[in-house]
Amino acid sequence: MKLQCDVEVLSRLLPTYGMKSRGKGSRAVVSIGKHPDKSSQRSNVYMMICTAKDRTGSKYKLKDNIEKFFTWFVEEGKATVRLKDPAVDICLSKADANSLKSFLAAARLADRGSDTSSLPLSTLTPVRARDVEQLKKKLTIVSRKDYPLASSLPYSLEQLQVSYCKLSRVDMRMLSLKALRRLDLSNNHIKKLPATVGNLACLSELILHNNHLEAFSEALCLSTLQRTLQVLDLSQNRLRSLPARFCQLRELVNLKLDDNKLVCLPFHVGRLAKLRFLFAAHNQLTVLPCDFRKLSLENLDLFGNPFLHPNPLDHTMQLSFPLPLQELASRAVTELRIPYGPRLLPAHLCRDLESAKTCECGRVCVSFYIETAVRMNLHQVSHTVVLVDDMGGTDAPVQQHFCSLSCYSEFLDNSLQRGVK
Incomplete structure (x- = not known):
């Protein structure tokens, strides 16, 4: 059983000597496996912690040696294992929540002295340098040959760009990246967005420039994106309309709709109170919704739309x-x-x-x-306005x-x- 996470080993004796912990974990691989015990000439189950500075690892006996588990924040990838001997707290953080739960379950079984055949044990050997590298937070892929087909995406990613890869749909592996804040899928062939994109609870930027989108799902407008999404780029797609509830995305600051086939903007566009940048050039807009008057923008571009010449008598x-x-x-x-x-x-x-x-x-x-x-x-409604026409x-x-x-x-x-x- 192995777990990649940040680890800090805190001695509970430090306050006795007037000392404090540094309060920062190191990237580590934590394993549970068998190791020969020199005193008893038998193999016991140990927890081994390997870091970049100590790749050979430090071992801690588990059987009858765990005083307490602290698991209040296990859903956030955090937990603490308190050992009796030595008197240390092993603080685990930045772990995958499901992997952490499995790891703690194995540690409990080892502490109780369960039959080792029922434990998912690992070989306690030194780790490779790449296994204890710092978490990867940004990944850019701009060619199809570099797109990972067999390997998984680092779960710690906060920014992911996958462009020019001819994707026809969103890879479901991307939707498990819970820390993702920026997702750039520009310049692909995506026709439809799955509603599960709305499960990315931290997503603040979604870039879908130059794809084949024909619709924007109403389910996305009712998802957690309501509270997080600030930048949305839907330019150069095939959109003819946006759902009525699109304006539930009330955190939007920057909205790009250029080069689509939009015949109208959402009726309640004025509810986007935080919107500051709106780009909807080169669409098929003939008139703006009455709610448009409520906007307060910094930059507005509506160039290249076939706007009507209004006559009050035409009604x-x-x-x-x-x-x-x-x-x-x-x-x-x-x-x-x-x-x-x-x-x-x-x-x-x-x-x-x-x-x-x-x-x-x-x-x-x-x-x-x-x-x-x-x-x-x-x-x-806007401080800066791009000219509406050539006149x-x-x-x-x-x-x-x-x-x-x-x-x-x-x-x-x-x-x-x-x-x-």
């Missing part, structure tokens, strides 16, 4: 008279902030309520409204909704008055 009428009871009830639920959810209402009603629009008068409309587009200078403009059309004919008529009157002036 879509989606009103009926009188308003249906369902619309009236939906407006009341939204305006009065009455709690709702799939346990209280059918799913399609929840979706309608989530896409509620706000009229210029401040009231809400859900499924019945008048829609038009108005011109907005993008400097209202040097920084204006773009934004959706505007009206809850009633009277609100729309008042809007037209104001627009005509501004035009006369």
